[in-house]
Amino acid sequence: MTMASRLLVDVHTHVYLPRYASLLRSRSTVPFIRTNTTADGLSEDRLLILENEPSGGRPVGPQYWDREEKLKFMDKHGIDISVVSTANPWLDFLPAAQAQTLASELNEDLEQYCATSPSTNSSGPYKIKRLYGFGLLPLVPEVSTTSVLRIVNQIASLPHLRGLIMGTRGIGQGLDDEALDPVWAAIEKAGLVVFLHPHYGVDGSAWGDKDNGHVLPLALGFPFETTTSATRLILSGVFDRFPNLRLLLAHSGGALAALSSRLASCIDHDPRAASRLKHDARYYLGKLYLDAVAYGPEELGFVSDVISRSTGYEAGTSISKTPDRSLGSQRMFFGTDHPFFPPLEPSEKWKSVTENLEAIALVQGWSEEDKAGVRGGNAMSLFNLRE
């Protein structure tokens, strides 16, 4: 194992770049940042990104936009490298022309943010920066395919951007929209990693009338949305048409692994849906990459089982009886969700870091090498992290 693979790499870590934060400050409807005066006469910024945001929005500060704060957070927790992405809701709320301009500008901004970052202390043969990035596409209704493809090419040309982050709405009809096929083709060809991330959850009527703060939309709504979007992608045949597409799902894919055999069974009972796919639904989970942001070792172990069993579901093969967790671990990646989920006391280490690291350390059936892979080695390979 090389030195590089001992690095700790965070693939799920967000930023509102200063240009984006300014946009949010200029707005008065969701999404926006509002400056309140607290009961003590202090000024306080609040971020409102959801309709009917509970608790008057969440407090935001420099950790959302200041690169020094990102690096301090990384230093505090021993994170060597972060692959940074703009936080939701990206450009989803903008008219096409503005989304296109801003995507281009924010991609340049993020390239600068990464390119001018310090190098790691790695003593390996390659220079490695501490910050790399996921770019943004102007995926909004009425955008032209040409202009989306232009931005895919821009991202591919920016040396420190190694992928792009994407919500679940596509150009208005979701990601199972055939109109996106040229976009998937271009992304596949460029070898960029698509980081699929939720924002909208599900219709809020599911949560009932009790005030549970952000718990239900974050704990359940986010994973439900990711699960739905990935399932619709599977059903649409995207992974049959673009077998080399590299899709990284947030929050360990939400509930996709847990519901994948049920999904396979439901498809199996629907001849029309089944006829559209080359393989059992479970096969496609082995094509995915999943972050390890699930907060528990049993969850991570299970997800790695589900990834590894996928090969047994390739058409014409017999089903593997003993999933190989080691194999599955190679498609999993440490993440923190920073700067969301801050600690209740500012001096504390962030539980979102310590719990996810502890979860990786405690997975039964992962070797030390597997764990080092999930902590960083797998990301070094997937994103080709070197200058």
Next chain:
Amino acid sequence: MTMASRLLVDVHTHVYLPRYASLLRSRSTVPFIRTNTTADGLSEDRLLILENEPSGGRPVGPQYWDREEKLKFMDKHGIDISVVSTANPWLDFLPAAQAQTLASELNEDLEQYCATSPSTNSSGPYKIKRLYGFGLLPLVPEVSTTSVLRIVNQIASLPHLRGLIMGTRGIGQGLDDEALDPVWAAIEKAGLVVFLHPHYGVDGSAWGDKDNGHVLPLALGFPFETTTSATRLILSGVFDRFPNLRLLLAHSGGALAALSSRLASCIDHDPRAASRLKHDARYYLGKLYLDAVAYGPEELGFVSDVISRSTGYEAGTSISKTPDRSLGSQRMFFGTDHPFFPPLEPSEKWKSVTENLEAIALVQGWSEEDKAGVRGGNAMSLFNLRE
């Protein structure tokens, strides 16, 4: 191990009793049964239970109401005993007075359906019937608590009903409604098992415009609904107030196990939600019973891990590092979802049976005794299946 624990017991198997089927035939809005004439001039019954039912509803026939068909299905698949429940949407759509009358009548009907069923071939010390049942409560808006409690007592008094099936709407505000506390108290005191089952899924806009038949609402919507309802129950403190309540979740609890550490983390970051609970969210999963209707061995093994780890999350204990799958298996129960998911060819064995049995057989880390427990022994104990 006694003979009895080698029996195969199906805890997730539905019926529309003739009285209920008649009601559905008398209606012309959802839910209802409609008789169509096919292109060949044949008469065909279709069941419509969801608003915007895809594919013009699903074909229904005697397997939904005829007890002989249930027994034939059981014989074909070696199922010794079924604990039968009315299928969704139960009485949810009825005015309170009608729901109350019908609950009482249907409970009597189901008692007869079971009481007059044949006995098993078991050579053990007790006589055991082949059919037991879950009763129904009139849980609809504007019902009086008194009348719900009267039906709880009725169910407790009917010797072949060993629990009750419940949807997620309660009396209109969901199951986290404090108005239900007297109902939980009465159910707990009577020792009845509550079988929590989905019907509504989530808002259909999540599924997009593509025609994927029933796949998305069944594969994802159902488990999302169960997950949401169980999570709201946890957040409401029901399991702290009624620690002996016996709640059986359909479809292995949906995505609850997979999202339980994320849920715990989200609660942990919300001091108000956390302050309402005695334990980490993961503790409460060990209070639950889960059917084994998840269609895959990895899913079942994972769920049993999550059940068994719960004790490590009791306030004041240190977290267990190695979940004991055997322990977790004791709260899991074979089920088939009959008569839903029929085979595409009538002569075939039902995959919903064979796949769920195969899944049980293949769980890594379950002993033969554990597997026998999941197949039937656990149900024999939980429902005290003897005359």
